[in-house]
Amino acid sequence: MEYLFTFVNTFAAIQAQDRLDVQKIPFNVMPLPSSLGDSCGICLRVKNNDLADVQNEFKQSKIALTGFYQIQVINGKKRYQLCH
Amino acid sequence: MEKIEVNAxxxxxxxxxxxxxxxxxxxxxTGGQVTVLVDNDVAVKNVTKMVNANHYQIDAQPVGENFQLAITVTQPMATQEPHAGLVIAFGRNVLGEGDPKLGQILLKSYIYSLTELDTPPEHLLFFNSGAHLTSQDSGVLDDLHTLEDKGSQISTCGTCLDFYNIKDQLAIGEITNMYAIVEAMDQAGKVVTI
Incomplete structure (x- = not known):
């Protein structure tokens, strides 16, 4: 299971990437899925095992998030379930 | 049977x-036999790849610190048919010009997007600073593995891995050379250079 984090702007996404790099927490970059918006946004996706570490790091670093989604694959298509 | 020796x-x-x-x-x-002497693993692999692509037989044996490749040629070299696929050449580790931080994250985003294509690229070529993308410290290995699983061939310039001293860190695909890079571009349906 993977999770997707979206950010208020590209600077926040780059800042988030830098923090995860420093903490050596694995992640992957992907563009904002069309279903979540039309802007050319950058998102980070992380694996379930790293989720708690990522949330903790983002909280401590005060990363400006806009959303946090669970990535579900249904009939071969990805869906993004908003988490709270 | 005609025999030719190549000292490489x-x-x-x-x-x-x-x-x-x-x-x-x-x-x-009429064919014949070609014996090639080389002194490194990469040369063995690249010559073997070319020989196999032409359906000849090859026998590689170590000779001291070198290698002797005995190639048996039974028919003229195959005329390679052009492929219809997309070849993407990554000559750097950023996308576009401008802020390198933005360029790096955009390139990661671009490579993920390739995994979403219905038809994946046929061949991904990495050279110069693009060689860092196939190394252990790359942030795109998961996506490159997805592309490889979907059938994309992944090749990185051996000269570039040498130059950046990261040959032992190559984490995906094969080591290639300029000859093979040019051949892949020549046979491609479309080439995109990053």
Missing amino acids: LGKPCPLPVIETKKAIRQLGD
């Missing part, structure tokens, strides 16, 4: 492949 000791890639191809062509339609 001390010659950097892609010379061993080029000289082996020349020797095979010299044999003509």
Whole structure:
């Protein structure tokens, strides 16, 4: 299971990437899925095992998030379930 | 049976492949045997790849610190049919010009997007600073593995891995040479250079 984090702007996404790099927490970059918006946004996706570490790091670093989604694959298509 | 010997000791890639191809062509339609001496694993792999692509037989044996490749040629070299696929050449580790931080994250985003294509690229070529993308510290290995699983071939320039001293960190795909890079571009349906 993977999770997707979206950010208020590209600077926040780059800042988030830098923090995860420093903490050596694995992640992957992907563009904002069309279903979540039309802007050319950058998102980070992380694996379930790293989720708690990522949330903790983002909280401590005060990363400006806009959303946090669970990535579900249904009939071969990805869906993004908003988490709270 | 005609026999030709090629001494490629001390010659950097892609010379061993080029000289082996020349020797095979010299044999003509009747075929024969080409014996090639090389002094490194990469040359063995690249010559073997070329030989296998042409459906010849090859026997590689270590000779001291070198390798002797005995190639048996039974028919003229195959005329390679052009492929219809997309070849993407990554000559750097950023997308576009401008802020390098933005360029790096955009390139990661671009590579993920390739995994979402219905038809994945046929071949991804990495050279110069693009060689860092196939190394252990790359942030795109998961996506490259997805592309490889979908059938994309992944090749990284051996000269570039040498230059950046990251040959032992190559984490995906194969080591290639300029000759093979040019051949892949020549046979592609479309080439995109990053």
